[in-house]
Amino acid sequence: MPSVLTDLRPAPVRRPAARRPRGRRSSAFGRAGIGIAILFAILALYPLGAVVHRLLFSGGGFDLGPVQETLAEPGLGGLVVNTVLVVVASTAVALVIGTMLAWVNERTDARMGVLTDALPMVPFLLPPVAGAIGWVLLLSPRAGYVNSVLRDLLGTVGITMSDGPFDIYSWYGLILVYTIYQVPYAFMLASAGLRNLDPSLEEQSRVSGAGPLRTLRKVTMPGVKPSLAGAVLLMLWSGFGLFSIPAVIGTGADIDILSVRIVESLAEYPPRTGVAVGLSLIVVGFVALAWWGQRLVVGRGRHATVGGKGQRVSRIRLGRWRGPVRALMVLYLLVTTVLPLVALLIVSLTGFWTTKINWGALGFDALRRAIIQDSTTQEALLNSLGLGLLGATIGIGVAAVVALYVSKAGRLGRFLDGAIKFPSTLSHIVLAVGFVLALAGPPFELGGTLTILLLAYLALYLPQAAVAADAAVAQVGGELPEASRVGGAGEARTFRRIYLPLMLPGLITGWALLFVRMIGDLTASSILAGTGNPVVGFRILEIYQNGSYATLAALSTVLTVISCTVVLVVMVLSRRSARWSAPTTPTGAR
């Protein structure tokens, strides 16, 4: 199956006169790029080969044992149905919410600058495990902060309850938290689609007598359909791969989810690798199905032509609706991002979890105890930061080179591009299993080292870097670098003076995304890290199993603060490096 992520981009930015530079055969950059790409393609494919080998050739010869084992897994039907239900429901809800947020933000005057640009993306920064814990702290039936506040309120009107009214350990609780983690994907891709959609198409519709809503339905939505299809695919993929949310909430609600069962079967002694691999392949099947559906949507007809330079969007004036719409947006952002963060913060500063918040007891002692004085946690944190810095930098660099010089270089280039993006079609757990099988033992003996973690992170997150880099490359129209070549600059100089500065904002954002994903990684870390090479994800799981909510909250808070700081700094940097992209005339509505 070709790569999933190659098809996730919204319709690529293509200027009418732009052509692809045809690769000059003897380009040193091109050759170096191919070399790097081959290395990373091996990194992605070799562990997968190990998994398939393990599945089919377990006892020396050809053996379908693992397949039979998987099919005999108790409760397999319920497992699959539950997983599909949760993932599909949350994807549908998230698509609606994310698209609405994007439309309001891109096309109406309710936008509030960076606030509404960036806040919908914040769940990306909150590691899912932290979010899940945060929501438990808020909505757990007895001690949840929100429930306790609501009970107090209801008590004043004479209704008394001993628990509830909400229960996080339920179908709706599980779907709610899944949804919150899916919305950023829908928001991100719908926004990109709207931004790339030539506004004159919509203006033409308005001029032709259609109102804003009819324009939205008849012109805008069909125009961004490929982006939305990409969003759905991305959400399904990430939904099937989510592990920490179902581990925390699903387990409490007695709802069995595939990803949890996969990790459990690996954690047992002896590990049931065959079953883990078999279950993973079911996940792969669903992703393939989603990918095929997306091709159907996108493949029909031509979509979203992209206009040339400096488009100015004339925003829809909401008039008296502007206030309420803004209030709703802010409310959504508060509830989904601020509330769980506050809950985490309170618990980590208090040192324990009680329903009644004792404001006087807040202090940094508990935090210090949990992070600084715990040498394992400290080591894990430092390891994660180091791996994040190194991995994100290597990852985005490789992705940029591949996007620029490899993916266009004929059949081999396309194959390498696809191979590097291939892991995106698989659950991260599968790949992590592959790394154990391929690299942990002889002859590489990388088990329990930071190197195996770095390699695994790179293979896992390179597809996301590639999406960011592809988008950044697409931003640089074909004639801009060509004009540089004609102007006497060689390939290296053109890269430095034209490609790099133009791509930089996109690459910086991609770097931040990678960094955050790598330091917050839980799935690969749960399998590849150990006491010899602890990382934050591993430590979080360890603490979770010991059941200390306060320590967990502390670690999650620190992780979130680091992620947010890095992303904030990076956003400022990327805005500064792209200061040329905004016209200085204040009327420019972008």
Add this chain to the structure above:
Amino acid sequence: MTLMAQDPATRPAAGDETPVVRITGLGKAFRRADGSVAKAIDDVSLDVRPGEFLVLLGPSGCGKTTLLRTIAGLERADTGSVALRGVEVFSAERGIDLPPERRRLSMIFQSYALWPHMTAFDNIAYPLRNARPRPDRATVEKRVQAALEMVGTPELARQYPNQMSGGQQQRIALARAIVGGDDLVLFDEPLSNVDAKVREQLRLELLALQRELGFAAVYVTHDQTEAMELAHRIAVMGDGRVRQLADPATVYRRPVSRYVANFVGTANELVGTVVRHGEGTTTLRTGLGEVTGVRAGLAVGDEAVAVFRPERTRLGADATSGNGNTWPAEVAAVLFLGAQTETVVKAGAHSFRLLGEHDVAEGEQTTVTVREADVLILPADG
């Protein structure tokens, strides 16, 4: 190299100077998405002399851009060779393909291709800063300023491209092309994105600039007025081939084919068969009887077409000589165009266009005349 000055009056001589560009047998095919092969350029050979303004004229899709890009080194041809200033920079046979940055030429793209992250100043300074040895700051500053003044926009130096109008962006692109003093500048429909008034203005300025600086220009356009105004010579292209290469007057008055006659200006046509040759004349039998025109290299019995221009076609009243081709006709339409009036007449099943002042009304019966010397006899195909 500094900006070169040249006596504006001198036109490039056709002598044995080394041509700035010499294209020999160039060909390039594209494989389309459906697998079919499209010949974008097909066995093209031509020279561009120093200081010459050569226009590549042809309809959209005839391979003009591809030809220009192979000269620049942005596209790689399948066959043939390109020599710049007597040095081969591309040869399919000998495997030579110099990258664009080593061909010492400038190019103006249809989209202008101004780098959005650089100010006008930095955009223009870019080619200078790529030169080896690199000129010092003061020199760069001076020459960028000179280029900005030459295109008439010294106040734009600190602006970013997206803070400029289309016409201003065009000027900055022009300044960037001339700042290095290259003796060859390529233009790909540079004026197609600005409005008519600005286009006319820029055209005049460009012409003056080219004559003053004396660089050789290869200029792609599909607009025949633009081609006529700018060119020393026009290469009319069709289906990837050069159909005619000559000065504007020749291309207009003596087109070598029906295709060229129709693409360059309006042509009245009468299809027929060659019946005889006279003294310097050829006569066709057509739907309107016999038509005589300038002697053509065709054999008796060949299919041919008689072609004549609207401004050379007259109405009966002012027909000057007796030996013309004259047909009775009815005035079908009178179109007032401002400076001129176009009259459409119907003679039998044919309709002809006439330019000039004619005092007739729609529906009037009249006669149409065209002198033998104004009728070209061309092969019917192509």
